[in-house]
Amino acid sequence: MKLDSKIPAGPLAEKWTKHKFNVKLVNPSNKRKHTVIVVGTGLAGASAAATMSELGYMVDAFTYSDSPRRAHSIAAQGGINAAKNYPNDGDSIYRLFYDTIKGGDFRSREANVYRLAEISNQIIDHCVAQGIPFAREYGGYLANRSFGGAQVSRTFYARGQTGQQLLIGAYGALSKEIKAGGVKMHTRTEVVDIVVIGGQARGIIARNLVTGELTRHVADAVVLATGGYSNVFFLSTNAMNCNASAAWRAYKKGAAFANPCYTQIHPTCIPVHGDYQSKLTLMSESLRNDGRIWVPKAKGDKRPANLIPEDERDYYLERKYPSFGNLVPRDLASRNAKMVCDEGRGVGPTGNAVYLDFADAIKRLGRDNIAAKYGNLFEMYNRITDEDPYTTPMMIFPAVHYTMGGLWVDYNLMTSLPGLYAIGEVNFSDHGANRLGASALMQGLADGYFVLPNTINDYLATAKLPKVGTDHPAMAEAETAAKEKIDKLLSIKGHRTVDDFHKELGHLLWEKCGMGRNAKGLKEALEKIPQIRAEFWKNVNVPGSADDLNQALEKANRVADFMEFAELLVRDALNRAESCGGHFREESQTEEGEALRDDENFTYVAAWEFQGLDKEPILHKDELVFEEVHLTQRSYK
Amino acid sequence: MSEKINITLKVWRQNRGEEGRFEVYQAQDIDTDASFLEMMDIVNEGLTLAGKEPIAFEHDCREGICGCCGALVNGKTHGSHEQTTLCQLHMRKFKNNEQIVVEPFRAHAFTVIKDLIVDRSGLDAIIREGGYVSVKTGSAPEASTTPIKKELAEAAMDAAECIGCGACVAACPNGAAMLFTAAKVSQYALLPQGHPERTQRVKNMVAKMDELGFGNCSNEYECAVACPKGIDVKNIARLNREFIKASLVK
Ligand SMILES: Cc1cc2nc3c(=O)[nH]c(=O)nc-3n(C[C@H](O)[C@H](O)[C@H](O)COP(=O)(O)OP(=O)(O)OC[C@H]3O[C@@H](n4cnc5c(N)ncnc54)[C@H](O)[C@@H]3O)c2cc1C
Ligand code: FES
Numbered sequence: 001m002k003l004d005s006k007i008p009a010g011p012l013a014e015k016w017t018k019h020k021f022n023v024k025l026v027n028p029s030n031k032r033k034h035t036v037i038v039v040g041t042g043l044a045g046a047s048a049a050a051t052m053s054e055l056g057y058m059v060d061a062f063t064y065s066d067s068p069r070r071a072h073s074i075a076a077q078g079g080i081n082a083a084k085n086y087p088n089d090g091d092s093i094y095r096l097f098y099d100t101i102k103g104g105d106f107r108s109r110e111a112n113v114y115r116l117a118e119i120s121n122q123i124i125d126h127c128v129a130q131g132i133p134f135a136r137e138y139g140g141y142l143a144n145r146s147f148g149g150a151q152v153s154r155t156f157y158a159r160g161q162t163g164q165q166l167l168i169g170a171y172g173a174l175s176k177e178i179k180a181g182g183v184k185m186h187t188r189t190e191v192v193d194i195v196v197i198g199g200q201a202r203g204i205i206a207r208n209l210v211t212g213e214l215t216r217h218v219a220d221a222v223v224l225a226t227g228g229y230s231n232v233f234f235l236s237t238n239a240m241n242c243n244a245s246a247a248w249r250a251y252k253k254g255a256a257f258a259n260p261c262y263t264q265i266h267p268t269c270i271p272v273h274g275d276y277q278s279k280l281t282l283m284s285e286s287l288r289n290d291g292r293i294w295v296p297k298a299k300g301d302k303r304p305a306n307l308i309p310e311d312e313r314d315y316y317l318e319r320k321y322p323s324f325g326n327l328v329p330r331d332l333a334s335r336n337a338k339m340v341c342d343e344g345r346g347v348g349p350t351g352n353a354v355y356l357d358f359a360d361a362i363k364r365l366g367r368d369n370i371a372a373k374y375g376n377l378f379e380m381y382n383r384i385t386d387e388d389p390y391t392t393p394m395m396i397f398p399a400v401h402y403t404m405g406g407l408w409v410d411y412n413l414m415t416s417l418p419g420l421y422a423i424g425e426v427n428f429s430d431h432g433a434n435r436l437g438a439s440a441l442m443q444g445l446a447d448g449y450f451v452l453p454n455t456i457n458d459y460l461a462t463a464k465l466p467k468v469g470t471d472h473p474a475m476a477e478a479e480t481a482a483k484e485k486i487d488k489l490l491s492i493k494g495h496r497t498v499d500d501f502h503k504e505l506g507h508l509l510w511e512k513c514g515m516g517r518n519a520k521g522l523k524e525a526l527e528k529i530p531q532i533r534a535e536f537w538k539n540v541n542v543p544g545s546a547d548d549l550n551q552a553l554e555k556a557n558r559v560a561d562f563m564e565f566a567e568l569l570v571r572d573a574l575n576r577a578e579s580c581g582g583h584f585r586e587e588s589q590t591e592e593g594e595a596l597r598d599d600e601n602f603t604y605v606a607a608w609e610f611q612g613l614d615k616e617p618i619l620h621k622d623e624l625v626f627e628e629v630h631l632t633q634r635s636y637k
Numbered sequence: 638m639s640e641k642i643n644i645t646l647k648v649w650r651q652n653r654g655e656e657g658r659f660e661v662y663q664a665q666d667i668d669t670d671a672s673f674l675e676m677m678d679i680v681n682e683g684l685t686l687a688g689k690e691p692i693a694f695e696h697d698c699r700e701g702i703c704g705c706c707g708a709l710v711n712g713k714t715h716g717s718h719e720q721t722t723l724c725q726l727h728m729r730k731f732k733n734n735e736q737i738v739v740e741p742f743r744a745h746a747f748t749v750i751k752d753l754i755v756d757r758s759g760l761d762a763i764i765r766e767g768g769y770v771s772v773k774t775g776s777a778p779e780a781s782t783t784p785i786k787k788e789l790a791e792a793a794m795d796a797a798e799c800i801g802c803g804a805c806v807a808a809c810p811n812g813a814a815m816l817f818t819a820a821k822v823s824q825y826a827l828l829p830q831g832h833p834e835r836t837q838r839v840k841n842m843v844a845k846m847d848e849l850g851f852g853n854c855s856n857e858y859e860c861a862v863a864c865p866k867g868i869d870v871k872n873i874a875r876l877n878r879e880f881i882k883a884s885l886v887k
Binding site: 047050051054065066067068069070071072074075084086121122124125126127128129130131132133134135136137138139140141142158159161164165168169171172173175176178179187210239240241273274276277278279281383384385386449450453495497499500541543544548549551552 | 639652653668670671672674675678679682684685686688689690691693695696697698699700702703704705721725727729750751754756757758760761764765766768769770771772773774775776777778779780781784785786787790791793794797798800801824825828830831
């Protein structure tokens with residue numbers, strides 16, 4: 001495998017414009033002769049499917065949900081960034097570009113990130129034209145807020161439901177194209193394999209989740225927009241159905257997987273409260289604007305918060321990072337919470353929580369002001385925990401939230417498998433080793449509305465695409481393999497449930513490859529994962545049948561892939577012996593305990609090539625070249 | 638403080654194309670901090686290990702925003718706690734040894750697919766008739782060109798909060814999708830972006846609603862009580878006005 005990132009030559013600010021001109025176009029009357037499969041209808045997939053259909057391509061879109069109005073994207077609360085500079089506070093495309101590169105700890109591609117910043121403004125224009133009710137000022141103009149510690153206000157938002165409103169906008173566009181006949185929508189249909197013919201991605205095998213029927217679909221190109229893999233940890237803030245299967249199966253068919261160890265752990269989530277817990281709930285980052293984070297100074301202090309006097313509290317972020325205080329970036333806030341809990345100073349029934357206290361803010365601004373700002377979040381917290389954050393400090397703890405790693409793509413968003421594209425969270429993306437708040441929505445929509453519909457023309461116009469049918473032997477072979485896997489899962493009839501195995505795997509990852517990672521623990525995990533996997537294939541219990549709606553089977557099929565994928569994640573974490581962004585290697589830290597990057601040895605994207613399950617994958621180093629920015633060590637002291 | 642309770646669950650079980658029936662299960666030692674769906678998870682783990690098929694129910698975000706979940710709990714959509722989806726309902730709302738009856742959303746236009754899962758694709762079909770602004774990617778003007786009064790933007794957002802769960806349809810004695818449709822029609826009636834298509838939009842969406850077997854609105858307003866997002870019945874009045882205006886246009 002030879003990786004070519006295909007970054008266009010020329011000055012940074014002109015690359016995208018020039019590239020669009022150099023892309024070969026498909027004659028308008030030929031467009032409808034091309035079929036493109038889009039797997040996933042979250043923000044990235046829905047926007048891409050709708051836009052390609054508007055251009056004249058025939059699109060087959062797939063989602064496992066009952067409707068494309070539902071996808072994990074819907075849960076995004078905070079907002080979407082753009083370099084509009086409406087508040088006149090010094091923002092620009094260049095600043096958004098720089099912040100994203102720096103925030104990603106200098107582990108992303110300059111050209112891609114610049115393009116993202118450039119397109120950000122068009123996204124807002126388009127979404128406003130779609131009738132998305134963004135927040136507005138009294139004068140009727142669009143409102144912005146500062147988010148995730150950014151020094152400018154560049155985040156557009158629709159109350160606490162930005163993801164919902166953007167997704168409904170993209171779903172509207174998709175509905176319009178379904179009605180117009182350009183998109184054929186396959187709901188309640190899960191893609192279970194990618195079919196490669198003559199070295200090109202030419203189709204998929206899908207399972208109808210209601211009848212269990214396996215179906216074959218051919219196309220000239222396949223686009224994966226299937227989201228991130230946070231759920232490999234079992235507990236995360238992702239929706240329950242999020243999984244890594246489509247990406248993982250693409251990897252096994254020849255697409256390189258990049259930087260799987262880059263996972264983002266969000267500092268402000270509601271702590272785990274019992275072993276029956278099914279997922280974690282994010283509390284918006286905006287709470288850190290007014291809440292103060294603390295734990296008791298003494299280990300094992302079990303007194304209720306209000307009985308711990310001021311001088312026996314440790315406001316550890318304010319103490320360690322006096323200039324940023326409670327607003328340090330996500331990775332720092334998370335890691336420090338873990339540190340104080342590991343020291344035995346954590347609070348709550350499990351000891352795995354820290355306080356987020358609004359008492360001072362209420363004293364300073366008044367209860368009404370705080371209610372106006374955070375009322376809905378306080379209510380959500382109360383609903384889940386039955387506690388009142390107005391009178392008792394909230395308890396929070398970090399949780400897995402987003403995955404920066406994903407399928408390797410070039411500047412055109414094509415994976416290393418010709419004809420297979422990856423957009424949105426499923427690609428290894430523009431966020432480097434750490435994503436800034438409000439930039440995943442921006443990236444998903446940039447990819448889907450503006451980048452892919454341009455770059456895919458080039459492939460469709462120039463690639464040799466011999467006619468293939470669903471009766472092609474490669475199609476039959478892939479279908480048989482999918483069927484055998486399903487039959488195998490159903491035949492084991494063991495003594496443990498799918499969730500039981502998923503929890504075991506997730507717990508191991510969280511312990512050994514979570515907020516802090518070291519060689520010893522990672523090696524232990526590398527040994528343990530194949531054992532769990534072997535036990536899974538011997539002892540899992542999947543009830544029901546293959547030709548019926550069977551949620552346990554759906555889950556088993558996904559967890560089986562997590563069992564394999566987890567190994568690659570850990571292997572990548574072991575290879576990257578530096579700390580960067582969300583990846584903290586305990587061996588690589590400064591004297592003060594801060595993350596220490598190793599630019600000399602690790603300024604590359606780690607792209608892994610599959611060699612078979614029992615063989616080590618090959619590591620390809622896709623070097624990152626910085627022409628525009630200087631690499632600096634992040635400091636928030 | 639949380640405690641452990643025991644619950645008797647009477648759950649509707651149904652396979653595709655077959656008659657349904659109630660079955661009774663015991664949920665033991667349920668933590669009152671658990672959510673309703675986590676209680677269902679626990680029951681399902683037990684059923685699986687006992688060699689039975691788990692109860693099929695839809696869910697995804699478990700945060701009250703995706704609109705996947707929903708069932709009748711003791712005859713009420715989502716259990717009928719003010720502005721709560723089923724996934725946000727917690728076991729502390731129930732008493733020890735209580736019996737809970739769980740059934741799928743019932744409406745003429747929603748058929749049962751399995752157990753608690755129903756087919757709500759009719760709602761998508763209504764949206765396809767015009768529940769959007771027909772703007773192609775690339776043709777939008779600069780976003781700040783048209784100022785929009787804050788109150789209008791807020792009112793549009795109130796309507797746009799709909800999560801498409803279908804509780805309004807299930808709560809309506811006529812199985813109408815009026816609140817659902819009205820919310821979308823309102824969002825675009827309030828915003829200038831929606832105006833060029835407003836006549837066709839309301840006509841086509843209402844026609845589709847009728848065609849698919851959703852009932853008529855007889856102003857019972859059960860829908861608004863059931864709505865987990867608090868969508869206001871004022872939107873129905875707005876739909877009616879839009880519809881009358883549209884009927885006057887040739
Ligand atoms: C709680 C929360 C809050 C967030 N808040 C923000 C925020 O404020 N701002 C921000 O920028 N980002 C935020 N993010 C991140 C952001 O929401 C996601 O990264 C982004 O929405 C991902 O979009 P996507 O289109 O790539 O994937 P998704 O929305 O995950 O969509 C994946 C799609 O793929 C489909 N799919 C997957 N596998 C298959 C298969 N095998 N067969 C068929 N279909 C399949 C699914 O059905 C779905 O339609 C948040 C994330 C979380 C968890
Ligand atoms: S599971 Fe998403 S709203 Fe309940």
